[in-house]
Amino acid sequence: MSETETPLKTPLYAMHVEHGGKIVPFAGYLLPVQYEAGVMKEHQAVRENVGLFDVSHMGEVLFAGPDALANLQHLLCNDFISLQDGRVRYSPMLNAQGGVIDDVLVYRFTPEKYLMVVNAANRHKDVKHILSEQIGNVKITDISDTLCQLALQGPNAEALLKTLVPETNIPQKYYSFLADISVGGVSCLVSRTGYTGEDGFEFYAPAGDAIRLFNVLFEAGKPFGLQLCGLGCRDTLRMEAAMPLYGHEMDDTVSPLETGLGRYVKMEKPNYIGKQALLAASEPHRARIGLKMVGRGIAREHFPVYAGDTQVGHTTSGTFCPTVGPVAMALVDAKHQTVGEKLSVEIRGSRVEAEIVPLPFYSRKK
Amino acid sequence: MEIKNDRMYTKSHEWVLFENDTTATVGLSDFAQSELGDLVFVNLPQVGDAVTAGETFADVESVKTVSDVFSPVTGTVAAVNEALNDAPQKINEDAYGAWLAKVENITGKEELMDAAAYQAFIEK
Numbered sequence: 001m002s003e004t005e006t007p008l009k010t011p012l013y014a015m016h017v018e019h020g021g022k023i024v025p026f027a028g029y030l031l032p033v034q035y036e037a038g039v040m041k042e043h044q045a046v047r048e049n050v051g052l053f054d055v056s057h058m059g060e061v062l063f064a065g066p067d068a069l070a071n072l073q074h075l076l077c078n079d080f081i082s083l084q085d086g087r088v089r090y091s092p093m094l095n096a097q098g099g100v101i102d103d104v105l106v107y108r109f110t111p112e113k114y115l116m117v118v119n120a121a122n123r124h125k126d127v128k129h130i131l132s133e134q135i136g137n138v139k140i141t142d143i144s145d146t147l148c149q150l151a152l153q154g155p156n157a158e159a160l161l162k163t164l165v166p167e168t169n170i171p172q173k174y175y176s177f178l179a180d181i182s183v184g185g186v187s188c189l190v191s192r193t194g195y196t197g198e199d200g201f202e203f204y205a206p207a208g209d210a211i212r213l214f215n216v217l218f219e220a221g222k223p224f225g226l227q228l229c230g231l232g233c234r235d236t237l238r239m240e241a242a243m244p245l246y247g248h249e250m251d252d253t254v255s256p257l258e259t260g261l262g263r264y265v266k267m268e269k270p271n272y273i274g275k276q277a278l279l280a281a282s283e284p285h286r287a288r289i290g291l292k293m294v295g296r297g298i299a300r301e302h303f304p305v306y307a308g309d310t311q312v313g314h315t316t317s318g319t320f321c322p323t324v325g326p327v328a329m330a331l332v333d334a335k336h337q338t339v340g341e342k343l344s345v346e347i348r349g350s351r352v353e354a355e356i357v358p359l360p361f362y363s364r365k366k
Numbered sequence: 367m368e369i370k371n372d373r374m375y376t377k378s379h380e381w382v383l384f385e386n387d388t389t390a391t392v393g394l395s396d397f398a399q400s401e402l403g404d405l406v407f408v409n410l411p412q413v414g415d416a417v418t419a420g421e422t423f424a425d426v427e428s429v430k431t432v433s434d435v436f437s438p439v440t441g442t443v444a445a446v447n448e449a450l451n452d453a454p455q456k457i458n459e460d461a462y463g464a465w466l467a468k469v470e471n472i473t474g475k476e477e478l479m480d481a482a483a484y485q486a487f488i489e490k
Contacts, residue, residue, distance in 0.1 A: 022403075038458075039429045040404040232403070232429055296451075298407050298427050319429055320406035348432075 010056035011148045011210035019228055027120035029057040032230040043236050043322040045227030046196050047364075050154035052217055053229045055195075055202070056210065059123035059144040063114040067136030072106060072114060075133060077256065077274060079266040083108045088175040088191055091264050092256040093126065094274025098281060100250040100259070102126050105193065107177055115189075115204075119246045133273065148210035152217060153200030153237075155364075156224050161190075161201060164220050171201075184216030195234065197241025198364055233322075240321045242290065242329065242360035248301055248316045249288060249329060255281065258331065259316075260288040260359070286313065287334045290359040291343065292327050295352035299328035299345040306344045306351060312336050315345060324361045328354070367488070368396045370462050374438070375484035376476050381462065382438040388472045390439055394426070396461040397488050403428045405454040410446040411467060417443060419476045424466055426454065435466065440474035443467050 007025040021032025045051045078091030093101045102122040107115040118126045169181045177191035186209045194200040250259045299318035313332030344351040373383040379398035384390045407427040417423040417437040424435040445468040456464040
């Protein structure tokens, strides 16, 4: 949507206001960037305890019918043949030029029924693309407006959920899910997924049940010291975990091979949109790297990156991360990937030294 | 939101506390730190720098954004609060104690508000 359109509200907007959320427009929605605790405390709560996010802005597209799988195989560069019922798989969705239209999660209910979860900012673009590429016997439906989505993230997420549902109703494996689970009387799809680098769950429920589900989780969270979390820490958490964000680490002009998503690109798959372009292209000449600031300064997105006096790329995301300090991700000439190499980032006219470090910046202790 | 009666304020949310007509200490108001959120970086001027009323003399960064800090007065930087370099969160914890710079040889100033006027200004 364009910026002139009125931002939408998620079904939980009133709860954000009631709980002191600082509301900002994001991807066409009014969402809390933080609550009164602030980004640092919210971030820390997810790393050490448990936090609750409203991610209802995410889009959901249902694929149903005998050719549902054929459509996903055509649209996405990851391979879904081996995906089992109750499992989730990530994939970039490419354009014919091999650039990234979006990155999505696919949930398989049955061999003929799948849910694709897309980024809010790309939803309308994605749906248009998906429908224009539709093949065979499949019903494709954008059900985004009928659902809410909440994310419960952090090392205590499972303990909290155990107070609400029997253990058999908790998905055990990362990237698995269970449908039609009653969470405090609200029927949910519960998946063991997230965007924070911690253990946790995402809940999909009817939009009309959003406030009820929020209150169930919020009340159950009280003994744990559950923290409400906004978009601010969602960004610092995913940054530390080096999870790519659409519009930053990738876009329509960036190849998934350049931006470090090669393991989700299956060249052995017979065919899919973008494969021919990737085959025709030479070895990727850019790479995504992690940078830790050595000099004083905070690199933000789209700042030039230098090796000596030569610009070799630009930052794609950068901020001060609560657990690891000032870091950035950058797309640079593939010659510059050696951990320990010193580069510099131009921060408002001054070059500040930075060192290449391994990604992710942070990994949770298993 | 705390507003101290002992000092003056700018429309850009700095405070200035005059020791005498030509010497003052400058910082960010409690309203400013609250709006900015958790501060994670400060870029302070150097002792001896000339600063001009209404012009940028420092910047502060939160996780999300960079914000310029404007000097309420024209003069020379006599001291900076070096402790903020390693602990910018002191501004969030105590906006009126965590001064940014002391300015001397003051020859001019911004349009300043007293506490009551500033209170009315931020409520608008």
